[in-house]
Amino acid sequence: MPVDPITLTIDDKEVTVPKGTLIIRAAEQLGIEIPRFCDHPYLAPAGACRQCYVQVEGQGKLQTSCTVAVAPGMVVRTQNTSDAARQAQVANLEFLLLNHPLDCPICDRGGECPLQDQALAFGPGESRFIDAKRVFPKPVPLSPLVGLDRERCVLCARCTRFCDEISGDRFLELFARSAGERVSIAAGEDFRSPFSGNTIQICPVGALTATPYRFVARPFDLTSGDSVCQHCSAGCNVRVDVRRGEVVRVLARENPDVNDAWICDKGRFAYRHADAPGRITTPLIRDRGLEPASFGEILPWLAERCRSGRVAFLTGGRLMDEDYYALSKLARTVVGTNDLDHRRAFHGGLAEVVAAAAVTDRERSVTYRDVEHAPVILLVGLDAEQEVPILHLRIRKAAARGAKVFVVHPRRTRLHDVAEHLPTRPGHEVFVLDRIREGVDGESFEARAAAALRGAGGSGVVLVGERLAEHPLAADLALAVASKTGSRFGYVTRRANDRGALGAGVHPSLLPGGRRLGVAGERAEVEAVWGSIMASEDGRDAQEILQACADRLVDVLFVIGADPLRDHPDAALTRRALANVGTLVVQSIELGDLEPFASVFLPAAPAAEKDGHVTDWEGRSQRIRPVRDALGISRPDWEIFAGLAAAMGSDLGFETLEELHEEMASLLAPRAMPERPNVWAGAGPPQWLDDLTLFTYPLLVDEGRLSDGAEELKAALEDPAFAEMHPVDAEKRGLADGVDVRLTTAAGDATVPLRVTEHVAAGSVFVPFNQPGLAANSLLSGRSTASVTVAAVDEGSGPEAVPDAALATGPAA
Amino acid sequence: MSLWFEPRLTRDWDDPSMIGLDGYVAKGGYEALSKALAMTDADIVDVVKSSGLRGRGGAGFPAGMKWGFVPRDTGKPTYVVANFDESEPGTCNNRELVERDPHRLLEGMAIAALAIGCETAYLYVRGEYLWQSMVLERAIAQAYAAGHLGPDVQGSGKRVDVVLHRGAGAYICGEETALLNSLEGFRGQPRLRPPFPAVEGLFASPTVINNVETLMNVPDILVRGAEWFRELGTEKSPGTKMVTVSGKVERPGNFEVPLGTSFRIVLEELAGGVLGGRALKAWTPGGSSTPMLTAEHLDVGLDYESLAEAGSMLGTAAIMVMDDTDCVVDCATRMVRFYAHESCGKCTPCREGSWWATRVLERLEDGQGQAPDLPIMRDLGTNLMFRAFCALADGTASVINSSLQHFPDEYEAHVRLGGCPLKVEHLEEVPA
Numbered sequence A: 001m002p003v004d005p006i007t008l009t010i011d012d013k014e015v016t017v018p019k020g021t022l023i024i025r026a027a028e029q030l031g032i033e034i035p036r037f038c039d040h041p042y043l044a045p046a047g048a049c050r051q052c053y054v055q056v057e058g059q060g061k062l063q064t065s066c067t068v069a070v071a072p073g074m075v076v077r078t079q080n081t082s083d084a085a086r087q088a089q090v091a092n093l094e095f096l097l098l099n100h101p102l103d104c105p106i107c108d109r110g111g112e113c114p115l116q117d118q119a120l121a122f123g124p125g126e127s128r129f130i131d132a133k134r135v136f137p138k139p140v141p142l143s144p145l146v147g148l149d150r151e152r153c154v155l156c157a158r159c160t161r162f163c164d165e166i167s168g169d170r171f172l173e174l175f176a177r178s179a180g181e182r183v184s185i186a187a188g189e190d191f192r193s194p195f196s197g198n199t200i201q202i203c204p205v206g207a208l209t210a211t212p213y214r215f216v217a218r219p220f221d222l223t224s225g226d227s228v229c230q231h232c233s234a235g236c237n238v239r240v241d242v243r244r245g246e247v248v249r250v251l252a253r254e255n256p257d258v259n260d261a262w263i264c265d266k267g268r269f270a271y272r273h274a275d276a277p278g279r280i281t282t283p284l285i286r287d288r289g290l291e292p293a294s295f296g297e298i299l300p301w302l303a304e305r306c307r308s309g310r311v312a313f314l315t316g317g318r319l320m321d322e323d324y325y326a327l328s329k330l331a332r333t334v335v336g337t338n339d340l341d342h343r344r345a346f347h348g349g350l351a352e353v354v355a356a357a358a359v360t361d362r363e364r365s366v367t368y369r370d371v372e373h374a375p376v377i378l379l380v381g382l383d384a385e386q387e388v389p390i391l392h393l394r395i396r397k398a399a400a401r402g403a404k405v406f407v408v409h410p411r412r413t414r415l416h417d418v419a420e421h422l423p424t425r426p427g428h429e430v431f432v433l434d435r436i437r438e439g440v441d442g443e444s445f446e447a448r449a450a451a452a453l454r455g456a457g458g459s460g461v462v463l464v465g466e467r468l469a470e471h472p473l474a475a476d477l478a479l480a481v482a483s484k485t486g487s488r489f490g491y492v493t494r495r496a497n498d499r500g501a502l503g504a505g506v507h508p509s510l511l512p513g514g515r516r517l518g519v520a521g522e523r524a525e526v527e528a529v530w531g532s533i534m535a536s537e538d539g540r541d542a543q544e545i546l547q548a549c550a551d552r553l554v555d556v557l558f559v560i561g562a563d564p565l566r567d568h569p570d571a572a573l574t575r576r577a578l579a580n581v582g583t584l585v586v587q588s589i590e591l592g593d594l595e596p597f598a599s600v601f602l603p604a605a606p607a608a609e610k611d612g613h614v615t616d617w618e619g620r621s622q623r624i625r626p627v628r629d630a631l632g633i634s635r636p637d638w639e640i641f642a643g644l645a646a647a648m649g650s651d652l653g654f655e656t657l658e659e660l661h662e663e664m665a666s667l668l669a670p671r672a673m674p675e676r677p678n679v680w681a682g683a684g685p686p687q688w689l690d691d692l693t694l695f696t697y698p699l700l701v702d703e704g705r706l707s708d709g710a711e712e713l714k715a716a717l718e719d720p721a722f723a724e725m726h727p728v729d730a731e732k733r734g735l736a737d738g739v740d741v742r743l744t745t746a747a748g749d750a751t752v753p754l755r756v757t758e759h760v761a762a763g764s765v766f767v768p769f770n771q772p773g774l775a776a777n778s779l780l781s782g783r784s785t786a787s788v789t790v791a792a793v794d795e796g797s798g799p800e801a802v803p804d805a806a807l808a809t810g811p812a813a
Numbered sequence B: 001m002s003l004w005f006e007p008r009l010t011r012d013w014d015d016p017s018m019i020g021l022d023g024y025v026a027k028g029g030y031e032a033l034s035k036a037l038a039m040t041d042a043d044i045v046d047v048v049k050s051s052g053l054r055g056r057g058g059a060g061f062p063a064g065m066k067w068g069f070v071p072r073d074t075g076k077p078t079y080v081v082a083n084f085d086e087s088e089p090g091t092c093n094n095r096e097l098v099e100r101d102p103h104r105l106l107e108g109m110a111i112a113a114l115a116i117g118c119e120t121a122y123l124y125v126r127g128e129y130l131w132q133s134m135v136l137e138r139a140i141a142q143a144y145a146a147g148h149l150g151p152d153v154q155g156s157g158k159r160v161d162v163v164l165h166r167g168a169g170a171y172i173c174g175e176e177t178a179l180l181n182s183l184e185g186f187r188g189q190p191r192l193r194p195p196f197p198a199v200e201g202l203f204a205s206p207t208v209i210n211n212v213e214t215l216m217n218v219p220d221i222l223v224r225g226a227e228w229f230r231e232l233g234t235e236k237s238p239g240t241k242m243v244t245v246s247g248k249v250e251r252p253g254n255f256e257v258p259l260g261t262s263f264r265i266v267l268e269e270l271a272g273g274v275l276g277g278r279a280l281k282a283w284t285p286g287g288s289s290t291p292m293l294t295a296e297h298l299d300v301g302l303d304y305e306s307l308a309e310a311g312s313m314l315g316t317a318a319i320m321v322m323d324d325t326d327c328v329v330d331c332a333t334r335m336v337r338f339y340a341h342e343s344c345g346k347c348t349p350c351r352e353g354s355w356w357a358t359r360v361l362e363r364l365e366d367g368q369g370q371a372p373d374l375p376i377m378r379d380l381g382t383n384l385m386f387r388a389f390c391a392l393a394d395g396t397a398s399v400i401n402s403s404l405q406h407f408p409d410e411y412e413a414h415v416r417l418g419g420c421p422l423k424v425e426h427l428e429e430v431p432a
Helices: A023-029 A083-098 A114-122 A158-167 A197-202 A265-269 A295-308 A321-335 A352-360 A368-373 A389-400 A429-438 A445-454 A466-470 A474-485 A498-504 A520-530 A542-550 A571-580 A637-647 A657-668 A711-717 A727-732 A804-809 B021-026 B031-037 B041-051 B063-068 B093-100 B102-116 B130-145 B176-183 B212-224 B226-230 B263-270 B304-309 B328-342 B348-365 B373-384 B392-406 B408-416
Strands: A005-010 A013-018 A053-056 A075-077 A146-148 A172-175 A182-185 A208-210 A223-228 A237-243 A246-252 A284-286 A290-292 A311-315 A376-380 A404-409 A419-423 A461-465 A488-492 A556-560 A583-588 A600-603 A612-615 A621-624 A692-695 A723-725 A740-744 A749-756 A764-766 A785-792 B079-084 B120-125 B161-166 B207-211 B240-247 B253-258 B280-284 B318-323
Touching: A005 A023, A013 A023, A023 A053, A023 A075, A053 A083, A083 A114, A083 B348, A083 B373, A146 A197, A158 A172, A158 A197, A158 A389, A197 A208, A197 A246, A197 A265, A223 A621, A246 A265, A265 A711, A284 A295, A295 A556, A295 A583, A295 A600, A295 A637, A311 A321, A311 A542, A321 A498, A321 A520, A321 A612, A321 A637, A321 A657, A368 A389, A368 A461, A376 A389, A376 A429, A376 A445, A376 A474, A389 A404, A404 A429, A404 A445, A419 A445, A429 A445, A429 A474, A445 A474, A461 A466, A461 A474, A466 A474, A466 A488, A474 A488, A498 A612, A498 A657, A520 A657, A542 A571, A723 A727, A727 A749, B021 B102, B021 B130, B031 B102, B031 B212, B041 B063, B041 B102, B041 B212, B041 B226, B063 B102, B063 B207, B079 B102, B079 B176, B079 B212, B093 B102, B093 B130, B093 B212, B093 B240, B102 B120, B102 B130, B102 B161, B102 B207, B102 B212, B120 B130, B120 B176, B130 B161, B176 B207, B207 B212, B212 B226, B240 B263, B253 B263, B263 B280, B263 B318, B280 B328, B328 B348, B328 B392, B328 B408, B348 B373, B348 B392, B348 B408, B373 B392, B373 B408, B392 B408
Parallel strands: A005 A075, A311 A556, A376 A404, A376 A461, A404 A419, A461 A488, A556 A583, A583 A600, A692 A764, A723 A749, B079 B120, B079 B207, B120 B161, B240 B318
Antiparallel strands: A005 A013, A053 A075, A146 A208, A172 A182, A223 A237, A237 A246, A284 A290, A284 A600, A612 A621, A692 A785, A723 A764, A740 A749, A740 A785, B240 B253, B280 B318
16 A cells, blocks of 8 residues: 555546556556656656646546646546547647648658557547648757757657756757747757757657667567666666667666666667677687687687686676676686786775675665665765766756765766765865764865765765775775765776676685685685685786786786776786787677787677676666577677686586576675774875876766767767866966867876866866777876876977978978 | 726826826825835735735736735745736736836835735836836836835835846736746746645745736725725725727727726727727627627626626726627637737647637638638637646637637638628628
């Protein structure tokens, strides 16, 4: 029985719903469909389309069921039992179709269009309209991704309300009035919102269309599969549409526990990488060049090298839970190494205990629902819009419900209009966190955040981004803030299954379930399932593995679903490592930049062709199913690992995904958080340094491999490389907005245009991680921050400068 | 002619000094405000309640009751908004009231503000009313200088600020929730109710919105009392009402009459009868959005109840008179075209239906009408009435429904004769 139950009658059937329920939703519970266009369960009622008329006994006028809440004893008659309601609905559809172009045969929406469906179900059979229809120029590109056909538009205002209420990116608005009213965007502006695609999906007609899907398919040509988006750790539920084996569209699938009804534009529009020209679907082995071979030839060859040599594994963050588990077991029980890591570079900053707690402690971990209902949210070191966009929407939803949001971040985030933001120089988050933990008095940001968290009655939420884990103490301290204020604690990693990798123990010192390798009792729990773990010393982390490769201390390096040349925050070291390692095994869907270094290529299947689970930032494990068959002889990663184990004369103990999953589940079950030492002893006053700190993180749309082929997405949302600097720092150096500057770090230098902006903390310089024009890992030495000097590129002396003599004499003959 | 009653709102219209503060004060201006300052909030509301003053903007909702709905314990400010968006076709009495007597409006607003504990009252002026805005700006400045408005009203320690806001020229902004949106800087489109403005109005705070004429009645009610106010008008519609008479009459203009005065008296005594002594064909009692009536309804009293009984509404009491040379279809076309143009676009029936009705009516008037057009017009009337988000489309429907109800033959003649019977040569074929 719902809270505050209200019982009413709809079409002579009784239904009981919570107080405040709209008639249209109550009817849905009875399976009664009332036609509608403007109504959307995640948007505030509008009452604009007037399609959902019903008769309410005792009311003289018909009522729109999308705006009227139920009342006790209410008697409602829908089109099923009321002639008046039916007549009004037919009449309204006649109105809606007056100016509609009826170009269904060439409309992308044709076949899955609410207007088409409802006109068929509830509308008049013929039009009585004989005059000229209203015309608009069309399609109008709102951005490189979204086209607007105003003639098809029924002005339901779903798109404008989405922009106002959900994303807060208020680009779309209704302009003009009467029959000339139209959806539009300010002159000269692009619909530059990373959530723009949602307006296409909720458009109840074909007015908003996706440029990449325009004229590509008819709904009846598609086969669809339910999946989970692989771009970030949000875990968004999606539907993948495939036409003749090719992915042509991705749509959001509603799941109120995860993504509501939304996905970001990257998730929606970056789907071509699995079909990119670089995809390789057969194993390769380097002979004279890289030659095709069979798994049967390569695995024994590889097994021999693994038996005799020193082996290390680096993975990306987007394999399945099952893949990670199989790898963790392969490394520990067959190959005999703890040199494996899924992270790019953390120097133990996120204490293992914190990681273990994040993986195991369900009681205090955070879910989307917790975020939505939290009265206070503290974000540290996380740019949610760019890193986990759907979490960003949930935080906005919480803010709209009245939550206080505090952000500690070196750069302003898109929560700026709903949050209090403390711009904090990278590395100085610890001082802020320490003051919040102490609960300092006064009116400062820290005092207010501390008071708010304490006052949240245990429902406060602390969310920490993965960059914070780089600082030796920051993540630990954030956990202390959460403990002290009774708040929930979420560690938000960025990549789709970082959390699964951590859980499975693709980590130099953690075993499945966050169990510590170095703690005998915890190791024994794993050995009870696995048998003996061959090496008991903590292994090398990613940076150390690459260093060891560079120092010729590793014979076989597996790079699995990763591109360290782009992603590892030390480009120079990575290059030396790849050049010096004896055998480089690349297991992926493509070779990319690794081609010159690879000894062996093992073709893995991408997510669209795999069965398994992914674990989102909450720790929620979700099943995904293949939407098409694996291409060529590419295989799921776990099968390759099992094959290698067999070739090494061993056995991972499972032959099917089900067997694997069953074994894995026993080790990944929730457990109590282990006791942890309190390492924090107080930070003391911040130490301001004279030089500048460069910091970087990936923006949502960048040169990442998974966005390969998403040209429209990049045209809409990708910026070329830039550097951001605070006006105070710029003035000190005599640098103006827009000039080209040279950034010099210990690792290298680069020239990019400068943006002078107050939206970055003084003393810091931001460069995006991987935009066109600069791979920022060329400036890094294993961490995402570096000491940097910034100087104007002197036109007279820079390397690009043309010698005066050349100008005087013209080009050499 | 001499009047049969003592005029109230118009009693000093002959005195040009009333436009200034001195003239207004010389005639007893701002004494009602002094009196209100000596009263409790509840007493002010009670006097207005017992006077029976009803909203003059069209709906006729009792003003005192509206004030009484405002919750005072929400922790939010309260607001008074004067609706001077006078946009109904044929209506211009607010304009003349303000031009001749601006301080009476300010005094009424200040009293309303005291009654609901409001410190900032907004005056929303129709965009086209530039001169009237200037008159009001000057009056506001004078009232501030003399201490009738501002941080310390007449030395009472109470604050009442008046903020004048000019609209941008949309009919819909006379609808109170659209007006609030416009005032807040948003598109002038109506809001869902509930919440009603009394609970969640301007800036999501409790708000009273009154028509200019309503507020201008308030000072006299405070000074002379509720009983005095009820001496004119009817039991349920007490007081006087400004009527605007336009169209085919000898003397168009604004007239004040006790509510309940018959249309015949207004037409014949005040407006000098139908122009040129021709026959009355049709008239709107309350602006073009109220159903038109005919010569049969000459003796209907101009008050809320009598007009409702006759099938129409008092509305803004803007009487437009059509004589026997006027084509009803032509008049309906102009009116419906206006509502189509002024539809805010928010909801389907109003936006699309009034646009379609205009297409059909223009076609009929141009002689391109076809037999199915008449059932279409009838359906349009049905499908626009009470179907739209706000009452704008009800006005559109009223034009269509009342013209079809009273003059069906004229519509049919447009189809049968291939044009307007009053314009084409076969005038003699018009059915009697």
